[in-house]
Ligand SMILES: Nc1nc2c(ncn2[C@@H]2O[C@H](COP(=O)(O)OP(=O)(O)OP(=O)(O)O)[C@@H](O)[C@H]2O)c(=O)[nH]1
């Protein structure tokens with residue numbers, strides 16, 4: 001699915017982060033634990049350059065714990081990266097995050113030289129919720145739709161510790177269709193840009209192979225339903241959930257929305273959409289395709305000479 005979602009405020013979000021970054025000591029990049037690779041912003045590194053960075057795999061309560069562990073190991077292997085999980089209901093994470101930030105910038109520890117931490121990440125990943133947890137009160141506006149935060153906001157955790165909330169930042173060119181699907185399914189892309197039926201097909205196609213038992217349990221489906229084509233499976237789901245229009249026709253739009261919303265709220269199970277192995281394979285396939293296109297071009301150029 002090619003996503004055409006790059007509204008004006010995404011450019012503003014990028015500028016807001018660029019303006020702030022020179023005054024920052026530590027950057028916390030929130031990733032969605034269900035799709036950590038897809039939610040990694042390729043622009044961020046070029047903006048933050050050599051700043052100390054923590055990658056926080058947020059909403060880990062909704063992701064498959066084994067897969068999250070594999071992602072933590074994947075990121076820890078990268079240079080200068082600290083990777084941890086995040087869950088808004090984890091009472092211990094506040095102290096862990098504060099401790100890690102202080103360790104990364106030990107000289108920034110006074111009223112005159114406060115530690116300045118920036119929280120970034122794709123829209124709706126949980127930046128403002130995390131900040132409220134760190135600051136200990138409801139200071140930042142939150143909501144389960146993308147692009148709630150519109151401008152940088154400075155919050156005071158302590159006299160020597162400042163936190164900056166930033167608007168969710170998306171990048172313009174989504175190279176892999178999987179990234180588009182995963183971000184859309186995790187609710188980080190504005191609704192207007194989406195085709196829910198396509199998203200539901202993608203989701204069911206994945207779940208019927210990777211999580212057939214959870215899918216069957218949630219929608220009272222039979223094991224043989226897992227062999228249905230995506231549109232038939234969606235039909236079946238609609239039938240089971242009573243999405244029937246006058247004349248007995250299945251309301252596919254409604255069935256699609258139910259599947260997506262159930263996934264987002266963890267009602268199908270703790271499910272991750274991607275693993276490090278899957279990405280290794282997809283990147284390898286893309287490189288092979290690029291090579292064969294280049295080879296074809298070379299051959300046709302030679303033929304023309
Ligand atoms: N299940 C779960 N939901 C979370 C978690 N953290 C945040 N959320 C929910 O995710 C939604 C988005 O949270 P926000 O904090 O507004 O996200 P944001 O990154 O600030 O979003 P924008 O400002 O729109 O970019 C809210 O409904 C939160 O309750 C988490 O760890 N687990």
Ligand SMILES: [Mg+2]
Nearest residue numbers: 127128148149
């Ligand atoms: Mg926000």
